[in-house]
Amino acid sequence: MTLSLIWAQTPDAVIGVDGALPWHVPEDLARFRRLTDGHPVVMGRRTWESLPPRFRPLPGRDNVVLSRDPGFAPEGAVVATSLDDALAVVGDRDAWVIGGGSLYAAALPHADRVEVTLVDLATAGDTVAPVLDERRWVQTAHEPAEGWYTSAAEGTRYRYITYGHRPDSQPAVDPRLQAPHRVRCDWGRAGARAVAAGSDRIAVVVDVLTFTTTVAAACAAGIEVAPFRWHDPRAPRFAEETGATLAVSRATGGPSLSPGSVRASGLHRLVLPSPNGATTALTLAATGATVVAGSIRTADAVAAYCARRLAEDPRLVVGVVPAGEGWPDGAFRPCAEDLWGAGAVVEALRRHGATDISVEAEVARQAWLAVADDPVGTLRESASGRELIERGWADDVTAAAELDADGCAPVLVDGWFVAC
Numbered sequence: 001m002t003l004s005l006i007w008a009q010t011p012d013a014v015i016g017v018d019g020a021l022p023w024h025v026p027e028d029l030a031r032f033r034r035l036t037d038g039h040p041v042v043m044g045r046r047t048w049e050s051l052p053p054r055f056r057p058l059p060g061r062d063n064v065v066l067s068r069d070p071g072f073a074p075e076g077a078v079v080a081t082s083l084d085d086a087l088a089v090v091g092d093r094d095a096w097v098i099g100g101g102s103l104y105a106a107a108l109p110h111a112d113r114v115e116v117t118l119v120d121l122a123t124a125g126d127t128v129a130p131v132l133d134e135r136r137w138v139q140t141a142h143e144p145a146e147g148w149y150t151s152a153a154e155g156t157r158y159r160y161i162t163y164g165h166r167p168d169s170q171p172a173v174d175p176r177l178q179a180p181h182r183v184r185c186d187w188g189r190a191g192a193r194a195v196a197a198g199s200d201r202i203a204v205v206v207d208v209l210t211f212t213t214t215v216a217a218a219c220a221a222g223i224e225v226a227p228f229r230w231h232d233p234r235a236p237r238f239a240e241e242t243g244a245t246l247a248v249s250r251a252t253g254g255p256s257l258s259p260g261s262v263r264a265s266g267l268h269r270l271v272l273p274s275p276n277g278a279t280t281a282l283t284l285a286a287t288g289a290t291v292v293a294g295s296i297r298t299a300d301a302v303a304a305y306c307a308r309r310l311a312e313d314p315r316l317v318v319g320v321v322p323a324g325e326g327w328p329d330g331a332f333r334p335c336a337e338d339l340w341g342a343g344a345v346v347e348a349l350r351r352h353g354a355t356d357i358s359v360e361a362e363v364a365r366q367a368w369l370a371v372a373d374d375p376v377g378t379l380r381e382s383a384s385g386r387e388l389i390e391r392g393w394a395d396d397v398t399a400a401a402e403l404d405a406d407g408c409a410p411v412l413v414d415g416w417f418v419a420c
């Protein structure tokens, strides 16, 4: 994957004012279209809103829009809640970050190339391009060779400059990837990108209360499960078109995120949205990773599946991802039960012969071993367990802690978790 940034700026680095471009250079817009055509484009919510409605989403390109607002649902675009999330959606594909100022600054450390259009204007603005550190970036091309182009529209002068990395500025391998271990572990979607994204990964997503526990219960009962992003308005139509049943909220009594509600439902296919586990699973699937739903109920079966795949293909790595929770303000909350679930899988992987385990995966394993004598009692005492018990779902908490109660590995195949 090559990640490129593209922007137009004045010599003073101005790129925007009042939510718009301070100039009109149609030739530059045509080049922008040519370069980005066919590739995913990643942008901030304000840049999305600055696009004329008839160009939203930008045609011929997968549009990925960053926003921290859980209610933001732009039509025709995928929403990412962090840069890591957006990059995971993009996966192995060559992609462009197209603005605005906040996104350029955040994405620059990840970029391989920067395309700058220098616009010869002295205009005031409220948004600026980031500084390209000369120790890291060097001009690799510029156009025209001498002087400027002149726009036919308003006579504005402009030229194009391409930047690449200096040959001697190779960054070291990021230690947070936990390379070269073959069993790795990190939290949430950001951690998932580090250890579980890519076509050489088996991504074991663990959301014990309750997404992956419910997937385990469903798959063990022969039900296929399609994960969906939380509040994704496309879920009802997808369910209708695929002959599936869309999960409802727990209180209504139908199939829901409650494992007990799906086990004896007699369903064939279930569409199951969830805020953490499903979203993390979809984010990782988009990177080409093989996604497996890990849980305490399926720890041994999931480990057996992973160990088999590791033995077959020496390039494969297992990234175990405790999905974690969200606080009401959107902040990430690591939770004990997902660490235990991840650790139960790592412990089973060890039993199945895996030895190359990162420190972080070993910490998860030790966390599991600390409670393995009484997982049901411990989960019922945990903060998340008590929360669910107080809401009347004690049976779900008990079920979630039953070690190896389901003998299948739920693997995401063509958008559906199926028992393997």
Ligand SMILES: NC(=O)c1ccc[n+]([C@@H]2O[C@H](COP(=O)([O-])OP(=O)(O)OC[C@H]3O[C@@H](n4cnc5c(N)ncnc54)[C@H](OP(=O)(O)O)[C@@H]3O)[C@@H](O)[C@H]2O)c1
Pocket (backbone or CB within 6 Å): 006, 007, 008, 009, 014, 015, 016, 017, 018, 019, 020, 021, 043, 044, 045, 046, 047, 048, 050, 066, 067, 068, 069, 072, 080, 081, 082, 083, 098, 099, 100, 101, 102, 103, 104, 106, 127
């Ligand atoms: N000259 C150029 O080439 C060019 C190109 C593009 C844009 N622009 C200009 O740039 C200006 C817009 O830039 P901007 O910096 O104000 O806004 P922006 O980067 O387009 O969007 C900012 C918004 O994106 C979301 N966001 C940013 N980082 C995030 C992260 N790490 N995680 C989750 N969400 C994140 C937030 O949305 P929420 O508030 O919804 O959480 C944030 O408010 C406009 O004037 C536009 O015309 C110029």
